[in-house]
Amino acid sequence: MHIMEGFLPHPWWEIWFAVSIVVVILGVYKLKKLTERFPEAKPLLAVMGAFVFVLSALKLPSVTGSCSHPTGSGLAAVVLGPAIASVLSAIVLLFQALLLAHGGLTTLGANIFSMGIVGPFVGYGLWVASKKVRLPTSVGVFLAVALADLSTYVTTSVQLALAFPSTSFMDSFITFGSIFAVTQIPLAIGEGILAIFLFDFLVKYKGKLLSAMNVIGLRVGLQSQEDAK
Amino acid sequence: MAILLDMRRGKEQKNKWHIYEEIGTEMSHFNLSAEIDRYAYTNALSKNSPVTKLLFALSLLLISVLSPSPVAPITVFLTSTSLILFCAKIPLRFYLRLLWYPTLIVALTCVIIALFFGYQEPLAEVNLLGLRWIIFRDGVATGFTTFFRVAGALSSQFFLVLTTPMTSILLVLRKARVPKIIVEMSLLIYRYIFVFIEVMETMRIAQELRLGYSGWLKKLRSLSMLIGNLFIRTLDQGERTFTAMSARGYDGNIRVLEDLPKPSNVALAGIIFFAVALAIIAYLTMDLRIV
Amino acid sequence: MLFRLENLSHQYSDGTLALDNISLSFAKGERIALLGPNGSGKTTLLLHLNGILKPTSGKVYFEDKPLEYSPKALLELRRRVGFVFQDPNDQLFAPTVKQDVAFGPLNLGQPADQVKKAVDEALRLVGMSEYAEKPPHFLSFGQKKRVALAGVLAMQPEAIILDEPTSNLDPRGTSEILHLLLRLNKELGLTLILATHDVDMVPLFANKLYILNKGKLVSEGAPAELFSDAELIRSINLRSPRITHLFEVLKKEDNLPINPRLPLTISEARKEILRLLESGRREKKKRTTA
Amino acid sequence: MLFRLENLSHQYSDGTLALDNISLSFAKGERIALLGPNGSGKTTLLLHLNGILKPTSGKVYFEDKPLEYSPKALLELRRRVGFVFQDPNDQLFAPTVKQDVAFGPLNLGQPADQVKKAVDEALRLVGMSEYAEKPPHFLSFGQKKRVALAGVLAMQPEAIILDEPTSNLDPRGTSEILHLLLRLNKELGLTLILATHDVDMVPLFANKLYILNKGKLVSEGAPAELFSDAELIRSINLRSPRITHLFEVLKKEDNLPINPRLPLTISEARKEILRLLESGRREKKKRTTA
């Protein structure tokens, strides 16, 4: 779902840069406060970032026989909150651009917006909402992550349609959107299912540590206690 | 890897599978990032000032992206490519390997843009698949411009990543007042990317040796185990890294030693001159149209 | 011949020539040790036997047929030749010990009860039955190593390739693994190919020794022969087994009449010392009677 | 006393009692080896010395003061006591060798040029100067191990804790690290605390030996003393150094008049054999002259 270096014409890449930078700065502020209180958070968040990168470099088989990779930002948002997830995504996207030629530097803004901002905010919103209506954790995680994925792809389609309008914006949006839908829908479902397992691991193996550290603690810790009841 | 690539991926993958069968092992992008990284540290320009290289690459990138006509991007492409091949001495084979995939995708996308996007001045009509397609001039123009813009931008990005060690890039960013926390996290992430790549590769081989990939379902099962296990190791590693950092006096700040090669004034002046000249070319050829 | 390498070279993509024109052959039923210092190419060589790496030049023969790299041929090869990694953390990926050991047999498509039996048997062999339900990452390093071996044993291969099987193991663990391997070799005729830099272990284990250095095959033969050449051994960052070294010193420094075929193991050393004492006495006797 | 443990116990969160009521003390300037089979609790014990793990019961004293776990006190402790981890991948987190070695000194707030000097010196000591600008993932295992040690040396600690410093190293690497450690101990008076299950290495390194088994402190004393008790050693999955074992066999099985303090190293063994031969001769002489 990465828009390639140079693909977006002026002025679109600048616009997305401007939009993204605001949110990332907010995230940086939050992250700074978090790591000041909990120095443990830095290495932990860093290895998670590296994990997301490595996942994205791994080719996953998907139903269509094609390959695609998860974005990881949905789960990151559920666990860390959308603001911090956006910073982490921004860094991972930078590495993807530099080390894998996935995405690019000028399109970093647009990619951060779709993958690091819209995705996490949608995911986090759904996660919170699903907790409000007392859906089981696994369903909540699945919905949050799968829809974070889908919203990312819708956003990318919008970005492309805006930059390359056909007869109308809608026309172009539908063209881009339907091209992506083929692989993105199975992928979103796949990532949703994967996220359930990873979330489970997180709570099972590191729940204590994380809630002690309070990074993920407040959310995961409380959540899992709630589930236990 | 890029836009619209998903559409093509089914076929790509099959083509690649043939190659893999020949080589015997399945390649992943891991090799790519590991090799890019290796060239960044070993190429003939690696010891030059990262500031110079970063400035150079970014100015070429900006000119490519901002230039309305293809002249400047083409110049950029030729310049970066020759620097990559002749000054940094990156093997042509590897550079082509980096280039062919995005080129293919972008070419394809641009064809699509040229064919489906546009509504002014019909240029031609084709009969394809029993349907009549009208090709518009502005669509074709957009397609071409986009293609060359990507070529110029990508080549300057490749120049940067193939000649400049990632650590120097990050240290320059730090100097340029990118928020400290971003740089610190990036430095750690960079290190662990390669730790995990190694782990992932070895673990995948271990699974393969116990026949974990001999079928679609087994493959899925193995992969999920692999990801799950890597995730646990990731969490463990986070804790152990914190332990190791603590054992050396980590107090919440990651301090780094800054001793980057100094940029040479001649090189800087050369870059500015070249960039300005390119910008002027871009301005003068603004109205040039291919179609 | 189980494996034959013919002018095998391997160059990694960064240009490192990790193996340089190696020709050798491993017979069935042998216990083979590859000895070499860090970075000499042992792991690289082993990875060729299983088709994970492909030679950049030269050929690998398995049962006198050139190795095929088609997925099907590789599958068959890997079913018959097991591989135990140096770092057990890389090899243990399932959530519990039992599931991990079952991974291979399940992939072979064996029925569930047969898999269970194979798993139990393998865990018993390596002495880890009581940990069957534990997640591998809670085990100590040595315990993980045993589980990794169990995972391969459960597939009932004909040959096992082991990369540093005893590194990080305590002496009992080392000796247990060694005895286990020797037993597997003796009773089941399992061919064992093992890479190590533990020189003290080699004489106890191997009946055939290959010495690698800097990607080249330096020497091959019976361990006793090779370790007699102390110069060679030392020149490539290795050392002789301590027992051998002791007798080398006694021979060189103290000019004792040591057998030119230096002892490698404790039992050989014992015989040699007794012989020395005996001949010392006899000599004295001769002199005094003369 | 540099460290004193008083009735230290540690139970991991899954219920494993990894350390069971351990009391011991480490003096300044000593070379201490903790020997024990896999899973005996060596790593767990070491992690307590650095305040990384907290005892579930009992106390740790550093210079006769109970260890404080406030961030400031820990920082001070860790400045003075370095820790080299078993797996260098855990320890090397910075993107280049130089940055990694500089991490500690920078945290101590030293000025940049002093840090640079310390880094160069540390890299020189471990013989890794030429790799300063390389990322750790370009290095071999043994090289990583050296860099990890350099990272600790650069902080100029008074004591270094090492968890299996020589595992996975070839004999030359092992001997180089050992000599480096011995030199540091001799020249700088550095206290060294080392966990290992390499029994052959212990006599060459340690002047004080603690033997752990199943979380319990089994025995302590000079290596020579402890290794003379072959029963004890063997009962806990360890073995005597091979040289010692040889003499044990000669003594028990062949009834040779071996010194009750069995030789541990090659040089000790050499003396003992010469003595044996000599006394054999004298005995003969005596008998023949009588």
Ligand SMILES: Nc1ncnc2c1ncn2[C@@H]1O[C@H](COP(=O)(O)OP(=O)(O)OP(=O)(O)O)[C@@H](O)[C@H]1O
């Ligand atoms: N993936 C790789 N890419 C590039 N070079 C490699 C790679 N793997 C190994 N090498 C290099 O190839 C040489 C042989 O490595 P190999 O791992 O086979 O040695 P080894 O004998 O197994 O060493 P050790 O005892 O440390 O395990 C070394 O110089 C090593 O640095």
Ligand SMILES: Nc1ncnc2c1ncn2[C@@H]1O[C@H](COP(=O)(O)OP(=O)(O)OP(=O)(O)O)[C@@H](O)[C@H]1O
């Ligand atoms: N994080 C952990 N959680 C639970 N149990 C653990 C943990 N770490 C170690 N253990 C257990 O504690 C015991 C002691 O482990 P420790 O790692 O201290 O042993 P060790 O002497 O260092 O062994 P080795 O020689 O294999 O490194 C073992 O039984 C081990 O399984």
Ligand SMILES: [Mg+2]
């Ligand atoms: Mg190896």
Ligand SMILES: [Mg+2]
């Ligand atoms: Mg340990």
